[in-house]
Amino acid sequence: MRSFAAGLAFLAAAAAAQEPPRGFEVTPLAEGVYAVVRREPVGMMFDANNVFIVNDEDVVVVDANATASSTRETIAALRAITTKPVRFVINTHWHFDHFEGNAAWRDAWPGVEFVGHAATRDELAGIGARNRAGMLEFGPGMVEALRRRLAAGRDAKGDPLDAETRAALASDTAQAERYLGETKSARIVVPTIEVRDSLVLRRGGRTIEVLHLGAGHTRADLVVWLPAQRIAVTGDLVAWPVPLIGNTAAPLDYAATLERLLALGAGVFVPGHGPVLRDDSHVRLVARLAAAIRDHVRAAIARGDSLEETRKRVDLEEFRRAFAGDSKLRRSLFDMYVAQPAVEAAWRQAGGAKPD
Ligand SMILES: [Zn+2]
Structure with missing residues (x-):
């Protein structure tokens, strides 16, 4: 029989597992270039990574976050690095986890321009609006189901939860609740600068390329490429630990688009979710x-x-x-x-x- 003390220790560990670590880590990649990498446990990939590109006089940011509040945390991290103003936020695609925080960036820097693929407006009005309505309708039930599973300590098949799954469920539940709490009143900010094939931003001494390499994770993914630093910011064309070749993807085009990404010859990839990748083996897989x-x-x-x-x-x-x-x-x-x-x-x- 489990002793009382061991039982208490078990309960304390379970409670700790339900308190998910929050936030992100800021990793310098090159002079003025920082990856903001989410550090929630592996799970449903609720919130996206960001990249700060600090130039001679201004800042370019890649992607917003899923909520205004998590975007404000990202903004606070940027303010700790530089006092330069944010001039451009580039949204790699329209999915809410990379997009809904746009309004928070505009609140912080009212003159900021939003760079997105030309199809983004249509996608937001069509599948984006349907997705959002679905989240609002079914999200609360999903959160309840996650919570029940966590309380019961059993997965969908009735097997006991292992530690990794328990941590994922706790973190996913907290993030889903945060999203649902904020999305009803979220202001959707659409791109002010539209990209079809490519756009080059020259900011002081730095060249930043915004490239549409083909359909993949969505039909309108953008990659941000820093040619001098050989850094590719991929959005969800690349995700870790598993790829996101889901039902808004163009799976038949995906491989060719990734071949074009690989042909850039990047030494560093910042995926939409997951840690910074220092070689191309995951992208090749x-x-x-x-x-x-x-x-x-x-x-x-x-x-x-x-x-x-x-x-x-x-x-x-x-x-x-x-x-x-x-x-x-x-x-x-x-x-x-x-x-x-x-x-x-x-x-x-x-x-x-x-x-x-
Ligand atoms: Zn994403």
Whole structure:
């Protein structure tokens, strides 16, 4: 039988696991260039990384955060580094975790310009509005379900939660609540400068390229490329520990877009979620996965397979293992963010359905 003291220690550890570490770490990458990397435990990837590019006279920021309050924390971190004003915020894509905090940047620097892909307005008005309405409608129920699972200490299959999954659930619940608490009154700020293929910002001695390399995570992803420092800020074209080839993606285009990203020859990648990557091995693995999904699904369509047959035949276990190892949590994230949505999205795209 568990002793009383051991029981208390267990309860204290469980309580600590439910208190998720918050915030982010600021990592200098090169002169004036800082990655702001989220440090919540691995989970549903609620909030996005940011990058500060401090130039001779101003600052360029890559991505806002999911909420105004988390964006204000990012702004406070920038103010601790420099007093220079923010001139541009570049949104890598329209997803709320990279976007909803735009208003907080404008509150802090009213003259700031927002750089986004030309399709962003349409995406926000269409799928973005539907997503947001869905979050408001179903979000509270989802939070309740997460909370119940956490209290019961069991996963969806009824198995006991392991430590990694428990930490993820606690953190995801807290972040989802924060998002739902703020999103109702969020002011959506759309791009003031639109990019179709590329835009070059010359700020003092620095060159910053904003590139649309093709569809992938969405149909309108932007990459921020610092050629002198060989740093690529990828948005969610690259995410860690598992890629986000979900149902707003263009899976058939994804591999070719990543090949163009790899061809830049970056030495450092800042992904939309996850730690700074100091070599291209993770990006190459995502490109191989995307190519495998594309090729399997094209072959299935050529054989005349139904969606259900295609789902059964496309075997991604090699990649599930490569990304997730033996981690139960990461394997389930791989299924949630890749295996389930991407095969269907690729199948629809190959059948002529437009990605949205
Ligand atoms: Zn994201």
